[in-house]
């Protein structure tokens with residue numbers, strides 16, 4: 001593991017659950033369930049077999065509330081089960097779970113499961129799992145701006161002291177920049193995912209739907225990452 005280069009911060013846009021189900025003649029909800037089952041296996045693999053420290057997952061976008069009520073309701077119930085029971089191995093693995101996104105519009109049951117998970121894992125130090133739920137990259141920038149303006153207005157921060165570090169500290173979570181973002185299902189867009197943190201990220205867009213994206217697929221994507229020449233503006 002040590003002589004292989006892994007991204008420090010990996011983002012996963014877990015897409016394709018609906019199409020996975022449709023291809024099997026199943027309801028979209030069963031695609032989300034299959035995606036959640038796959039996620040647990042993938043996270044166990046990541047935290048046990050790689051040196052990736054931070055994983056950011058796109059679980060539900062602010063735009064996903066436009067979907068039919070029955071699909072949204074199913075997803076909310078799935079999140080409660082996921083956080084209360086299925087993330088047990090993550091908690092035991094010494095991984096700290098944090099959330100990014102707006103709390104408004106989320107059911108109380110989801111908020112309670114999120115708060116319990118945050119509290120249960122707050123002292124864990126092996127890795128960080130950042131779950132983006134009711135998340136929009138544009139809203140994150142709006143909310144960060146409001147927090148900073150409030151500090152300027154109450155006199156605790158002067159305009160001259162606003163730096164990149166201050167911006168980062170006022171985002172939903174203060175995380176290192178994303179090194180690599182994988183979006184499954186073949187769509188080649190980022191759909192409002194961590195737009196500030198991904199300013200220098202590498203991307204991979206495998207065709208596989210998320211429920212089928214196993215550790216072998218992940219390793220293929222990581223091989224693509226290793227072939228990239230990350231220049232960060234330097235001349236070569």
Ligand code: IPE
Pocket residue numbers: 014015016017018019020059060061064075185
């Ligand atoms: C991703 O799968 C899961 C969420 C957005 C919650 P989709 O539900 O978007 O699956 P497709 O894109 O319709 O196949």
Ligand code: IPE
Pocket residue numbers: 013014015016058059060061064187189191
């Ligand atoms: C992005 O996927 C959000 C998540 C994976 C949670 P979508 O399926 O919602 O994105 P679009 O609609 O294809 O852009």
Ligand code: MG
Pocket residue numbers: 015016017
């Ligand atoms: Mg989709």
